[in-house]
Amino acid sequence: MFSFIARRLGLLIPTFFGVTLLTFSLIRMIPGDPVEVMMGERRVDPQMHAEALHRLGLDKPLYQQYFDYLSNLAHGNLGESLITRDNVWHEFTTLFPATLELALCAMIFATVLGLLAGVIAALRRGSLFDHGVMGISLTGFSMPIFWWGLILIMFFSVQLGWTPVSGRIDLLYDIEPKTGFMLIDSLLSDEEGAFMDALHHLILPSIVLGTIPLAVIARMTRSAMLEVLREDYVRTAKAKGLSPARVVFIHALRNALIPVLTVLGLQVGSLLAGAVLTETIFSWPGVGKWLIDAISRRDYPVVQNGILLIATLVIVVNFVVDILYGFANPRIRHQR
Amino acid sequence: MSLLEIQNLNVRFGGKDAIPVVEGLDLTIDQGEVLAIVGESGSGKSVTMMSVMGLIEAPGEVTANRLNFAGQDLLKLKGRARRQLIGKDLSMVFQDPMTALNPSYTVGYQIEEVIHQHLGLRGREARQRALQLLERVEIPGAASRLSAYPHQLSGGMSQRVAIAMAIAAEPKLLIADEPTTALDVTIQAQIMDLLLNLQRDEGMALILITHDLAVVAETAQRVCVMYAGQAVETGVVPDIFQAPKHPYTEALLAAIPEHSLGERLSTLPGIVPGRYDRPKGCLLSPRCPYAQPRCLERPALEPYTHNGISGSVRCFFPRNLNPEQWPEVLPESQRPSHLPGEAHGRA
Numbered sequence: 182m183f184s185f186i187a188r189r190l191g192l193l194i195p196t197f198f199g200v201t202l203l204t205f206s207l208i209r210m211i212p213g214d215p216v217e218v219m220m221g222e223r224r225v226d227p228q229m230h231a232e233a234l235h236r237l238g239l240d241k242p243l244y245q246q247y248f249d250y251l252s253n254l255a256h257g258n259l260g261e262s263l264i265t266r267d268n269v270w271h272e273f274t275t276l277f278p279a280t281l282e283l284a285l286c287a288m289i290f291a292t293v294l295g296l297l298a299g300v301i302a303a304l305r306r307g308s309l310f311d312h313g314v315m316g317i318s319l320t321g322f323s324m325p326i327f328w329w330g331l332i333l334i335m336f337f338s339v340q341l342g343w344t345p346v347s348g349r350i351d352l353l354y355d356i357e358p359k360t361g362f363m364l365i366d367s368l369l370s371d372e373e374g375a376f377m378d379a380l381h382h383l384i385l386p387s388i389v390l391g392t393i394p395l396a397v398i399a400r401m402t403r404s405a406m407l408e409v410l411r412e413d414y415v416r417t418a419k420a421k422g423l424s425p426a427r428v429v430f431i432h433a434l435r436n437a438l439i440p441v442l443t444v445l446g447l448q449v450g451s452l453l454a455g456a457v458l459t460e461t462i463f464s465w466p467g468v469g470k471w472l473i474d475a476i477s478r479r480d481y482p483v484v485q486n487g488i489l490l491i492a493t494l495v496i497v498v499n500f501v502v503d504i505l506y507g508f509a510n511p512r513i514r515h516q517r
Numbered sequence: 518m519s520l521l522e523i524q525n526l527n528v529r530f531g532g533k534d535a536i537p538v539v540e541g542l543d544l545t546i547d548q549g550e551v552l553a554i555v556g557e558s559g560s561g562k563s564v565t566m567m568s569v570m571g572l573i574e575a576p577g578e579v580t581a582n583r584l585n586f587a588g589q590d591l592l593k594l595k596g597r598a599r600r601q602l603i604g605k606d607l608s609m610v611f612q613d614p615m616t617a618l619n620p621s622y623t624v625g626y627q628i629e630e631v632i633h634q635h636l637g638l639r640g641r642e643a644r645q646r647a648l649q650l651l652e653r654v655e656i657p658g659a660a661s662r663l664s665a666y667p668h669q670l671s672g673g674m675s676q677r678v679a680i681a682m683a684i685a686a687e688p689k690l691l692i693a694d695e696p697t698t699a700l701d702v703t704i705q706a707q708i709m710d711l712l713l714n715l716q717r718d719e720g721m722a723l724i725l726i727t728h729d730l731a732v733v734a735e736t737a738q739r740v741c742v743m744y745a746g747q748a749v750e751t752g753v754v755p756d757i758f759q760a761p762k763h764p765y766t767e768a769l770l771a772a773i774p775e776h777s778l779g780e781r782l783s784t785l786p787g788i789v790p791g792r793y794d795r796p797k798g799c800l801l802s803p804r805c806p807y808a809q810p811r812c813l814e815r816p817a818l819e820p821y822t823h824n825g826i827s828g829s830v831r832c833f834f835p836r837n838l839n840p841e842q843w844p845e846v847l848p849e850s851q852r853p854s855h856l857p858g859e860a861h862g863r864a
């Protein structure tokens with residue numbers, strides 16, 4: 182186990198370098214620079230432009246900029262936004278809870294529904310329900326998130342008026358951010374109805390963000406269950422006279438979860454990618470929207486370090502999933 | 518009254534018209550009896566026992582005139598009532614112990630599950646009982662094995678655990694489906710001894726599905742020989758070994774290597790008929806060296822008593838019984854399987 186962790190940690194170093202190099206170069210490939218964007222469409226005075234670039238250190242050769250960036254990173258300095266002058270780490274930590282809240286809700290939605298649908302589809306293999314679920318999940322998996330989000334907003338928010346169109350909570354409420362999680366903060370506040378309002382705001386974005394993971398989990402659960410249900414130990418469980426629910430959930434699903442868990446870990450990356458789009462559609466004040474704004478403003482430090490932080494997160498989550506995997510599967514836990 | 522009574526059991530997969538996997542099977546077993554079921558692979562031995570356990574699932578279909586266990590009609594017992602019986606009074610040990618245990622749970626958990634389900638014990642009491650069971654099946658270091666996972670056990674050890682699970686609720690009937698086939702030869706004898714000791718000590722009935730006729734001769738009181746989904750002969754040990762009545766039983770005995778040391782091993786030509794080449798008449802007729810024109814009809818399993826020993830046989834011309842009525846053995850070219858367009862018609 183220890184050597185396993187050490188090996189995984191060793192792999193992180195090249196990954197980090199790759200991420201820094203990619204973000205550093207990609208953002209600079211977009212035409213325009215922060216100064217141009219700030220000054221807008223008007224004709225920029227070349228001298229002022231050069232001075233501004235010099236002030237920001239953007240007139241240095243690229244390799245020098247990259248090494249400055251790395252050396253700042255090595256000192257734990259993530260820099261500050263060129264636009265707001267706020268510390269990138271501070272901005273990230275302020276906005277991240279909103280993204281986390283959304284991602285968690287989406288994941289809970291996707292996991293609960295996906296496992297259930299997958300299990301039932303496997304048990305009723307070949308039935309109308311099975312074909313229906315698999316058809317819908319294929320559609321869900323191929324759905325462009327931005328389009329799907331707009332359709333849902335148009336139908337549920339605009340036509341039916343069931344859910345709010347955007348934001349985390351109604352402007353009527355003044356919630357003091359204690360934990361950064363709106364559901365918790367609204368509960369802690371004295372404002373009546375704030376919690377329900379926050380919950381309402383979460384529904385559509387969670388569904389939109391959870392759609393693709395839901396489809397993946399449902400399909401994966403189904404195929405894993407179909408495999409496991411044929412196993413001898415499921416027959417043994419039936420021969421013990423256990424209830425069908427116990428056979429399915431305790432004996433079969435437990436083993437089917439092993440591959441599903443792996444997929445779940447891999448989904449975290451695409452979940453954060455999806456969050457960028459979802460947050461933009463719903464004006465959700467999280468890191469996804471923050472990054473999109475930073476890109477359009479050519480806010481180099483925010484883009485570079487924001488993506489680096491998110492990449493770190495994905496790596497850490499996958500790492501945790503690997504360890505969880507060992508817990509779910511005793512055969513791995515005991516390997517050396 | 519018999520403990521288990523099966524009359525005209527039919528098991529089909531896929532609709533009324535499908536060829537039965539088990540056809541018209543009659544079988545009884547008394548309390549405390551050891552019954553062996555022998556036959557080639559695919560002769561329906563396991564499917565018969567799975568249907569007794571209620572483990573045949575759609576599209577499989579089980580019908581019978583009678584399927585009684587300890588005075589209860591198994592065909593009428595559904596859902597919970599049936600589950601209260603299986604794993605408790607009626608339990609089963611399967612062929613491959615390495616896959617029969619759930620890899621995600623400890624041995625203790627899997628045994629305690631049965632104890633909780635059927636005896637209602639939990640916590641320390643259940644653990645205590647599980648420990649006793651592991652000691653009962655002679656697992657060394659039983660206490661430490663409770664927290665072991667199946668992948669940490671050898672095949673023989675796993676089979677002992679599976680047996681412990683099967684006897685946890687003191688069954689009246691234990692079905693062992695080729696319990697030693699997947700094990701090393703040295704372990705096979707140990708497991709067989711264990712099963713027979715348990716059977717004797719607990720006084721339970723034991724149905725032993727096996728290929729191993731030597732084991733049958735040593736252990737069973739009665740034998741049922743199956744061929745292509747039918748019981749072709751039932752009889753008592755040792756009579757069935759000394760004077761087999763059905764040509765198929767005779768052929769099985771002749772195929773034991775020890776019986777033909779130094780000679781070429783006797784075999785029955787051909788294979789068990791499959792779904793699409795099932796003969797019209799006697800199922801063995803295309804392979805039978807004694808086949809007669811009458812064998813194009815389907816014989817029934819007829820009881821007989823001979824020299825005070827009773828049994829039953831599904832043959833028009835049983836061996837070792839009324840030899841004066843035997844017709845002349847026909848040369849191969851005149852047997853019904855070689856008559857044009859007769860025996861190979863689909864049933």
